[in-house]
Amino acid sequence: MLKNKNIFTNKKIVAIIATFCCFLWGSAFPAIKNGYIMFNISASDIPSKLVFAGYRFIIAGLVLLVMAKICGKKIFNISKKNALDLSCLGVIQTTLQYIFFYIGVSNTTGVKGSIMNSTVTFFSVILAHYIYVNDKLNMQKILGCIIGFIGVMIVNFSTDLLNFSFSFKGEGFLIIAAFISSVGAIYGKKITKHMDVMVVTGYSLFVGGIMLLLLGMLSGGSVYHFTMNSSLLLMYLALLSSAAFSLWNLLLKYNKVGPVSIFNFLIPIFGAMLSAIFLNENIFEYKNIVALVLVCIGIWMVNKEKATK
Template identity: 30%
Template sequence: MKKYLLSTPFLAILACLLWATPFAAIKIGLKYTTPLNFAGIRFFISGLLILPFIPEFRTKLQSLSSKSWKLIVQVALLQTTFLYGLFYTGINYLPGALGAMLIGAQPLFAAVLAHLMMKNDKMTLSKISSILLGMLGVCIISLGRADFVLTTTIPLGVGILVLNNIVGSMGNVIVARDTRDIPPRILASFSMILGGFMLILISVPMEHPKWELHPSEYYYALGWLAIVSSMAITIWFGLLGREGVKVSNLNTWKFIIPIFGACISWLILPNENPDLISILGMTVIAFSLLMLNYFNKKKTKI
């Protein structure tokens, strides 16, 4: 049982489940503050929450070289500051359905960049087929929503979210390829502290946030988001650093985020109910993941 709980598929699914929960909390937080400011505070607190859970903290911190610190700053910029800055900016220019489809395409970008930047993570026909099938499932779920309306800002929003996918994929490759000597909790903690702090600084001239006390629901939402981020990102960085784990395969698990998100909405929101299109999209995604894992196991046996 312990072996299963520590397995890559289980931990990847757990991280994706955590990432699927924040949508309602984000909506609550954005009622009271600006997007970049809220994201910055969220990730700054997330990084701080990890610090008490780092064993032998001082020893590990002192052992970090200047090269390691440069990598931490690089990951902070790519995986927190730029990634979420672009995400929150781009999503404002697009209908929700189109935004969801573009974010759902992230595993494809990860596979392409891993193919270009890593020697041991090349694209294969079976891998690309699985990823494209998963993207089809995301598109089916997204198109089932009723907010797909054409606007003049769509090209700008598409460009920003495509750049967001490239930045996020590059961050994943760098974590997997270059940071194996950095403990995952140290990497996750300080990259979020630094990245979150930079988002807060950027938000001041760009958004002019109001620094005031908010209702209790804001702090509940912020607390939940901080906990989710600290757990999910620590798990994900740990998986990226595992021997034999490929960036392209791991990112394919992100296709289940919209499945979890839809199921959570059906359980929590009174006006959300299961529909045929969403279930069809989920079935396609499930089949794509089963297909990818089948090919991976078959390749391992060979």
């Protein structure tokens, strides 16, 4: 335990791991959109999107639970209370969040989606104010939230900044997903105080994935067109989730939230860059650049710790 703490509190290692996690999360935007194309899932086929998401998170959860077992962790010795907590976390952090996320991603661009989803940081700061005694809002955090939300607003304007383009099932669903994600993160932090991070993450992904799969199939959804490329993409998305969530939760377990969360500003940057590369989207529109800069400044401000005298 002490060895783990020494490793995961080393500033250089924290920076490397946090950056890696943000790269993985940023890559999810173009990966999911390409997944819809490879599996021939139309924009209106919501049930099949849920099945696609279900497969991803079931695999991700199983990978983590197998790894936990190999590492000697007790994955079956769970009390009724812990089982209820894990089920609730799975429904919140995986099922509910990704119902909105997967639908939202399909109804907007990858660049725009990555910027919209960055609102999770601002929601986390606002919720923490009402939940944690030692994590209250101050003028710096409030200003950071305002600047960040201005950036989110700007990306929804047309190139000439005269028309406001906002789709509730696109950008709106991504904002809802971001809010649910922040609620899930706070709830998950509470559970990991008395349970192993890898076990918690594994079960939450697995349970949430099962729920997504059932909801999708019962609604008539299905996923076919399994080829080598589409299967590899699905495996990448699954491993992305298992790696990013478990590593991020480990960083939060051994460090203060602020110094770790500040790296969240990299997610919209990676998301926008990778969407431009893999989806041929234009990142260099003035509104996108301005929005990215404002969002990153906002995230930096809400997570920057004031220097102590």
